[in-house]
Amino acid sequence: MCEPFMRNHQYNSIIKQLGILQHTLRTVTDRKVVSSVRSGTEEHIASLLPDSAEGRKRLLEDVSRLETADDFRRYAALLEPYREEFPRVTKEQLLKLFPKNKKLKIPDLASLDYRNISYLSWVDIAANKLFLVYPLDGRLVGVEGRFTSTHKKNYCFVCNRFEELALFTAITKKRPAFASPDYYKAVGNYLCLDGHVCNNNMTDTEALERFIRTVIE
Structure with a gap:
């Protein structure tokens, strides 16, 4: 069996693209349009995983044979075992990432x-x-900040989906030269109120990584 090679956001992106293809097959009769969307789906998947080994490529190229709803369900199920896990973390690791929080509440890992x-x-x-x-550049990093619900829906800066949001504000570690001892700078953005929903929506990590770098570097 092939080793896992798809991160969560890549899997989500593939599933989203498959949904577009399935909708096209169901609603469009022009075969040229269908062929174009199918070709675009294959190119999209290939661009997500450019370094995939030959066996992986064959698995991803099976999208060219998808036609029925059952085909799409089976294909999605076939991809499941190839999903990489987020790095396993322990309570001790989390405590080290947030050392100033002596009474840190740990989630049910x-x-x-x-x-x-x-x-x-x-x-x-x-x-x-x-x-x-988040695993940034091969190591786990931690960011903490104020989290205030907006009680409104809008587009999350991480997953770019229309969801109920909260304002996430963190203090950056970078200080200008000769800054006063009480200097600080906060950066904030609107994030999904529900992290589980956000993770299920994510198809790209660029915005999140850019935010984290702003805070920690």
Whole structure:
């Protein structure tokens, strides 16, 4: 069996593209249009995984034979075992990532489905804080910040989907030269209120990584 090679956001992106193809097959009769969408789907998948080994490429190229709803369901199920897990984390690791939080509330790590995670997050309601963990450049990094519900829907800066949002604001570590001791700079953006929903929606990690770098570098 092939080793897992798809991260959560890549799998989500493939499933989204397959949905577009399936909708086209169901609603469009022009074969040229169908052929163009199918070709675009294959190119999209190939661009997500440019370094895939030959066996992986054959698996992804099977999209050219998808026709019926059953075909799409079977194909999606076939992709499941090839999903990479988010790095397994322990309570001790999380405590080290957030050393200033002596009473850090740890999420139930045993209940997590690590294949469905692009970033790990949880909210401490009492402190009105969100804690976020992400594998950046081969190492786990942690970001914490204020987390305030907006009670409104709009587009999340991470997954770019229309969801109920909260304002996530974190203090950057970078300080200008000769800054006063009490200097600080906060950066914020609107994030899905529900991290599980956000992870299920994510098809790209660029915006999240850019935000994290702004905070920690």
